[in-house]
Amino acid sequence: MLIMLIIFAAIGFVVQYILGLLQIKNFTKNYTQLREKGRVAIGRRPAIVKSGTLVLLQLNNKNEIEDARYMQGVTVFSKFKPLKGLEGKKLQKVNASDLEDYNKLLGKAILDAQNTFHVIENGGEIAQIPSPMMKAVRKVNGMFKKERGLKHGLHR
Template structure:
């Protein structure tokens, strides 16, 4: 009986997480559409399991000047996009981590620099490489460790 109740509670938890995830995706779509109406948008990301995951959307004009930026940072599905002040008027190609480290936390700086990297790659006609999910990063590390043991 205990296991049946436990399975039902786990199933309810998965359904709730799924529904809240859909709400978060709708929030992303709304914010992306708002920014996209006014110009090009580049997206930076820093996924994480135990630290706050970070997502940044930066809207730029035809001269590559940042007009508006928004970010979402946190570990739960309750996070929403917020305005990211302080980047307006900066040329996205000329941003450096030294400029950003004084204003923002490390995870946000990494996401902003990833957005800059994404912009540079796409501008030069390249494709963006997939960032493996945090779970896949752990799986890949374990696989590499086993491969090293076998080769020794």
């Protein structure tokens, strides 16, 4: 019984790995297509329970959005789709009213692309967004540190 469970877990891991590779291939294909036409701003909203969202915004030399695509979903079966409604807008001038027609996570990913573009344009580096799993690990570690500090009479 235990061996069967291990075999099923291993098969599940391999299938997930292969599907993940296909998703990366889909990202690479879409990014390359957009990059051939100009610069690309990337926005992301990682999530575990909610839909993870990734946005690719292709910009012309005036920083106007010419083409936009997004991938949103909770599974590795998610693929990029066209994102309509932003064409011709300057990335720096996209605001909340421009995002009203999109769901909340997609809007946040578009704003992340805007922020990422701004940071890179000004010579900065993008801070890595911690994965949802990493956020959970940090939260649990923080709880243990706080508890340990209280046990030993340490205060912050």
